[in-house]
Amino acid sequence: MAETKKDSKKKDDTSGLFIPAGIFIGMGVGFIIGQLVGGLFLGMGLGFLAMAVSKNSKK
Numbered sequence: 001m002a003e004t005k006k007d008s009k010k011k012d013d014t015s016g017l018f019i020p021a022g023i024f025i026g027m028g029v030g031f032i033i034g035q036l037v038g039g040l041f042l043g044m045g046l047g048f049l050a051m052a053v054s055k056n057s058k059k
Contacts, residue, residue: 013055015050015051015054015055016051018047018048018050018051018054019044019047019048019051020047021047022043022044022045022046022047022048022050023040023043023044023047024043025043025046026039026040026041026042026043026044026046027039027040027043029042029043030042030043
């Protein structure tokens with residue numbers, strides 16, 4: 001059966017990967033500077049921001 005537009009859109013949306021990527025980058029930076037929790041919060045915030053920008057730029 002042919003894929004509908006809705007099905008193909010779900011497969012192409014990878015913007016949710018910015019959140020875990022941001023968390024891991026923030027964790028690495030946090031370990032380097034000695035502020036793990038601050039790095040995690042910063043990475044998670046930047047991940048959410050990148051996801052929002054990515055989702056809004058597709059429209």
